[in-house]
Amino acid sequence: MKTQLILLLSLVLLSAAPLWASSSRQQLIQESTLEQVIKNNRLRVGFSTFVPWAMKDKTGGFTGFEIEVARQLAQDMDVELELVPTRWSGIIPALLTGKFDIIIGGMGITPARNLKVNFSDPYEYSGMSILANRRLAGERSTLAEFNTPDVEIVARIGTTAAAAAERYLPEAKLRLFDDEGQALQELLNNRAAALVASQPFPEFQALRYQERLYLPLAGKTFTREPIGFAIRKGDPDFLNFLNNWIRLRFADGWLEQRYNYWFTTDDWRGQIE
Incomplete structure (x- = not known):
C-alpha cells in the first residue's frame, strides 16, 4: 500500500512538472x-x-x-x-x-x-587618449614620461578613463571629478598636466584649444x-x-x-x- 502511494504521488508530481515549468516561463516573460x-x-x-x-x-x-x-x-x-x-x-x-x-x-x-x-x-x-597642457607637460610625448610623481593627471570619477589612468600611470598623481568639463578646466587653468578620457573628447579639445593643449600620443589611443x-x-x-x-x-x-x-x-x- 505504501509503495503504491509513493508511485501515485510520483506520477502526480511528474505530470504537474510541465505545468509548473510552463507557468515559470510565462512569469519570466511577463516580468521581462x-x-x-x-x-x-x-x-x-x-x-x-x-x-x-x-x-x-x-x-x-x-x-x-x-x-x-x-x-x-x-x-x-x-x-x-x-x-x-x-x-x-x-x-x-x-x-x-x-x-x-x-x-x-x-x-x-x-x-x-x-x-x-x-x-x-x-x-x-572606444579607447583612451591623453590630452596635455603645453605649459605644464612640456615635451612629454609617451605614457612613460607622464608616469612620474611630479605629473598631475585628471579624469572623470567612476569611468574606465579613471581606471586606465590608475593602471597605466600609477606613479602620477591622479585627481578625479564628477564631470569631464571640470577636469578639462583644471587643464586649461594650468592646475593639471594631462587629462585621460575616451576618444574623441581629447581630440576635439586639442583642436579647440590648440595653442594651450596638445595630444602627446599623436592622436593614438592606448586602450581598446x-x-x-x-x-x-x-x-x-x-x-x-x-x-x-x-x-x-x-x-x-x-x-x-x-x-x-x-x-x-x-x-x-x-x-x-
Whole structure:
C-alpha cells in the first residue's frame, strides 16, 4: 500500500512538472523589462553626458551618438523614448533600483561592472587618449614620461578613463571629478598636466584649444574597449532582443554611419554651440 502511494504521488508530481515549468516561463516573460517597455509604451534610458556620446543642445535637449542610438532603438521597438540624465558615479545603482530600463551611455564592458549588470554584445569600441597642457607637460610625448610623481593627471570619477589612468600611470598623481568639463578646466587653468578620457573628447579639445593643449600620443589611443548596453540581471528576453538589434544595425550599416558622423567629423558642432 505504501509503495503504491509513493508511485501515485510520483506520477502526480511528474505530470504537474510541465505545468509548473510552463507557468515559470510565462512569469519570466511577463516580468521581462522588454514586456514592461512594450506594455508601458516607454523605454527609459539612463545616460550621462560625454562628448560626443551625449551632450546638451541649443534647445535644452540632448544630442549625440548615444542619443541617436537610444532614439533608433525606441523607434524600432515602436515605443516612446524617455531620457533620464544621471550622474555617472551613480548610474549603475540607479539602473538596479529601477530608475530606468537600460544604460546607453558609452559604458565600457568590464568584469567588475559585469558582476552587477548584464551587458549586451558590443555596439561600438572606444579607447583612451591623453590630452596635455603645453605649459605644464612640456615635451612629454609617451605614457612613460607622464608616469612620474611630479605629473598631475585628471579624469572623470567612476569611468574606465579613471581606471586606465590608475593602471597605466600609477606613479602620477591622479585627481578625479564628477564631470569631464571640470577636469578639462583644471587643464586649461594650468592646475593639471594631462587629462585621460575616451576618444574623441581629447581630440576635439586639442583642436579647440590648440595653442594651450596638445595630444602627446599623436592622436593614438592606448586602450581598446568594447561598449555595450547595460541592463539588470535575470532578463534573457531583453538581452536577446538587444543583441539581435545590434547585429541588425551593424549589418545594415546604420551604426557605422552614425559613429562616423559623430566621431570623425564635427558637422554636429552647430547643434551645441
